[in-house]
Amino acid sequence: PTAGWWGALVGPGRALDTDRWFVVAPNVLGGCQGSTGPASRRPGGKAWGSAFPRLTQRDQVRAEVGLADALGIGRWALVIGGSMGGMRALEWAVGEPRRVGALLLLACPAAAGAEQIAWASAQLHAIRADPHWRGGDYHDAGPGRGPHTGLGIARRIAHVTYRSAGELQSRFGHEAQEGEHPWRGGRYRVESYLDHQAAKLVRRFDAASYVALVEAMNTHDIGRGRGGTRAALGRVRARTVVAGVDSDHLYPLVQQAELAAGIPSADGVRVVRSPYGHDGFLLETEQVGGLVRELLAGAPDQPGRRTGVEPA
Missing domain, CATH: 3.40.50.1820 (Alpha/Beta hydrolase fold, catalytic domain)
Structure with a gap:
């Protein structure tokens, strides 16, 4: 466990001052760390898997409204x-x-704009093309049987969109990873960086939740209806x-x-x-x-x- 994002923002005397305010940070519906998602068990004991409903951002906020009501x-x-x-x-x-x-x-x-949906589409295809995806019904297949390779590829694609070209160039340039030669099966430094980001996510996240949340982002349209x-x-x-x-x-x-x-x-x-x-x-x-x-x-x-x- 780490302090998480925004650790410097939340706490006594910080911008989100917990001496003055209650801070409520609900995990999003469809996620895999606290809320109901595709890996959660449905009545009968099986994982929801492919039967988990398609969600929108509006659905997720309706769930948060219910939480706020419950908290008063x-x-x-x-x-x-x-x-x-x-x-x-x-x-x-x-x-x-x-x-x-x-x-x-x-x-x-x-x-959501066309380019954002396009990047998301490439990530979704990577996960669904993994032979261990099994149409989203892999949770009961046994340890280590999930679409981890596809999820890792999706994370690599996503991470490139999260950072700027200038930052990647200044940090990694055209350099090879230490002790490796890209012409002889080795990696460039930027490839090693993306591999590291992929491995971190695969260890802590569920591929079906990744799909559910990416699809929910694609639905985002504040003017719909x-x-x-x-x-x-x-x-x-x-x-x-x-x-x-x-x-x-x-x-x-x-x-x-x-x-x-x-x-x-x-x-x-x-x-x-x-x-x-x-x-x-x-x-x-x-x-x-x-x-x-x-x-x-x-x-x-x-x-x-x-x-x-x-x-x-």
């Missing part, structure tokens, strides 16, 4: 999220506008900051500009300066922390009422 939280002081978490944060503010006091959207779009994007964004009542990463080529700044233009309380796009590409929203905690503090500075403490902050 009628209104969030702040809902914050980046990437897929930003999609869910936006769904909160549009679908439950009276329950969101402030909103921080990081490196996310109003709807709401009269279009502009009408949906106009429903947001929360004080809002929209931010993007200047080197992000997966969810570029033009997508955050669309959000800022449509949300009544948003004042343009805040730019997080980072060489790290899309992952900058996770790594640039000092800059993100400044945005959090700005939003929470205007949030009154409400003794006697259950309030909190949800990092989606």
Whole structure:
């Protein structure tokens, strides 16, 4: 176990100050670490596998609304999220506008774009082409029988989209991995890096959950059934900051500009300066922390009422 992402953001005296606020961070529905997902057991004892229902971001937020109700939280002081978490944060503010006091959207779009769906498609094909995928019904096949090779390939593809070309070049360039020769079966340093990222994910994540969450991201469209994007964004009542990463080529700044233009309380796009590409929203905690503090500075403490902050 590690401190996880945003460890520098959450805690006593930090931007998400746990001396002042309750912080609620639910694991997403469809995941494999705490919530119900394809690996979970259904009535009768078998894993859900391929019978697990197709989910949208809106479905996942409905589950979070149920959680907030169960906890007795009628209104969030702040809902914050980046990437897929930003999609869910936006769904909160549009679908439950009276329950969101402030909103921080990081490196996310109003709807999944064609290029994002294309990258996702390559990842899904990699997993489903693995002979151990078995149509999604591999969980009861025995230890080590899952589509681990396909999941690793999907992770390699995804990780290239998370980082910037400049960062990869400056870190790895055209260099061979130490002690290896690419012309004689060895690897370049960047290949070793991607292998490491793939191995880490395969050890801790379920391929069917990966598929469920990627497909849920593909469905994201805040205007679906709401009269279009502009009408949906106009429903947001929360004080809002929209931010993007200047080197992000997966969810570029033009997508955050669309959000800022449509949300009544948003004042343009805040730019997080980072060489790290899309992952900058996770790594640039000092800059993100400044945005959090700005939003929470205007949030009154409400003794006697259950309030909190949800990092989606």
